[in-house]
Amino acid sequence: MQAFLDQVAGFATDRVAPAAAGWSMGQSPDAAIVAEAAALGLFGMEVPVAQGGAGLDFATRTQACAILAGADFGFAMSLVNTHNIALRLCQIAPPDLRDQYLPSLLSGQTSACTALTEPGTGSDFAAVTTTARQHRDGWRLNGEKTWIINGRHAGLSIVYAQCASPGDASGIGAFLVDLTAPGVTRYAIDAGFAQTSMGTGGFRFNDVALPTQARLIAPGTAFKAILTEINAARTYVAAMCNAMMSAAIETVQSHGAIRHSFGKPLNAIPSWQSHLADAVAALDASRAVTAKAVALVTNGEDAQLAAAEAKIAAVTSAQTHLPELLQLMGAEGLRPEHPFTRHLAAAQIAGFTDGATNILKDRVEKLTAKQRT
Ligand SMILES: Cc1cc2nc3c(=O)[nH]c(=O)nc-3n(C[C@H](O)[C@H](O)[C@H](O)COP(=O)(O)OP(=O)(O)OC[C@H]3O[C@@H](n4cnc5c(N)ncnc54)[C@H](O)[C@@H]3O)c2cc1C
Incomplete structure (x- = not known):
């Protein structure tokens, strides 16, 4: 376990961090670095050994994601999103579908994504309008997904689509979609900062034919399944934010x-130190909440409240303190070889993915109100 994490730390320091400066200015991760990630087993961390993975637990996977995010959040998110599809295939796909796609996911040849968000709906997941309609030899998929990690290059996706009437949460099912199939078109999404290491993009589905067995999660259970899965995602995103901090x-x-100002090192200036101390204290607090969520998810216990609290704490702390930490660096902090500007952008992104902060706050309020009564 520790040997694996040491290898991941070496990879993050020697390969990911130096490349991340270029990614933050629009270069894309090359095939060599993805192959190295695969050789380390990063696409199969929690995948059972019998299926070619490393069989690690959630806590170890989370530590690995955090180590990578300390160098580049986008690259770490890209890897873990492919990993998650590999894991899902092992958990819920028919064996022939699993065996068809798993080897290329584990080898890093194919990347993958989870697609919920649409142009018209993000937080309100029940309002998805992408439809999957039964057709004599399977399903037909129509609609659009947007802001999807790995969307630029993914070969495979689990797509959530409405099988009944619009707005019916119990009508949503989950489908395995080969993104090279006829009828799928894709586009890249750029923001005011580079999205290359995260591969952010979107898809349009125009009457895409899916086989019957592509429906991995039946309507009635998909909505609940994604809410459970998302607790794990919230927890590792919290750990990744802590690592960026x-x-x-x-x-x-x-x-x-080493930087001197007015004849003394910056760290001898009380007001400079006090901002740093605030950030250290906030990180310690956020790590404690995150550790609780990691333990619950790892042990298969109810992590809904802890995961939401961890993500709120870690994201808010990163969004508050990363700008102050950049300020402590002076202009030097803006250089792309330092992580500040990309971590700042990543903290904003983390505030949206896997549940926007406002939505999580409302969830925490509801869950704790229940506990109070
Ligand atoms: C870089 C990036 C990568 C992403 N990757 C993926 C991915 O891989 N797969 C995927 O499916 N999605 C992905 N997303 C989408 C992400 O899940 C959504 O951005 C998120 O769900 C919020 O939806 P929205 O952006 O449409 O905001 P909206 O839902 O339009 O909300 C806008 C604002 O209003 C607030 N708000 C909305 N409704 C309420 C309410 N009822 N109460 C209180 N506040 C509310 C929100 O918190 C938010 O601050 C990604 C997003 C980004 C930025």
Whole structure:
């Protein structure tokens, strides 16, 4: 376990961090680095050994994701999204579908994604309008998914689609979609900052033919299944935000020891130190909440409240303190070889993915109100 995490740390320091500066300015991760990630077993961390994975537990997977995110959140998110589809195939796909796609996911040849969000709906997942209609030899898929991690290059997706009437949460099913199939078109999404290492993009489905067995989760259970799965995602995203904070704090600490101003090192200036101390305290608090969620998810216990609290704490802490940490660096902090600007953008993204912060706050309020009564 520790040997694996040490290897991941070496990969993050030696390969991911140096490349991330280029990714933050629009370059894309190359095939060599993806192959190295695959050789390390990063696409099969929680996949059972019998299926060619490493059979690690959720806690170890989360630590690996966090180590990678300390160097580049986008690259880590891209890897873990492919990993999640590999894991789902092992958990819920018919064996022949699993065996058809799993080897190319584990080898990094094919990337994959989970597609819920649409142009007209994000937070309100029950309102998805992509439809899957039964056809004599299977299903026909129509609609559009947008803001999807790995959307630019993914070969495979689990797509959530409405099988009944619009707005009916119990009518939503989940379908395995080969994104190279006729009728699928894709587009890249750019923001005011580069999205290349995350591969953000979208798809349009125009009467895409799916075999009967492509329906992985039947209507009636897909809505609940995604809400359960999302607790794990919220938890590892929290750990990834903590890792970005930690990387930024370490960089500031090193800089503060060597950069002099008015004849003394920055770290000898009380007001400079006090901002750093605030960030360290916030990180410690956020790590404690995250550890609780990691333990619950790892043990298969109810993590709904803990995962939401962890993500709120970690995202808010990163969004609050990363700008202050950048400020402590002076102009030097803007250089792309330092992680501040890409981690800032990533903290904003983390505030949307797997449940926007407002939505999570409302969830926490509802769950704790229940506990109070
Ligand atoms: C870089 C990136 C990658 C992503 N990757 C994926 C992916 O791989 N797969 C996928 O399916 N989706 C993905 N998403 C989409 C993400 O899940 C959505 O952005 C998120 O669900 C929020 O939806 P929205 O952006 O449409 O915001 P909206 O739902 O339009 O909400 C806008 C704002 O209003 C708030 N709000 C909305 N409704 C309420 C309410 N009832 N109460 C309180 N506040 C509310 C929200 O919190 C938010 O702040 C990604 C997004 C980004 C930015």
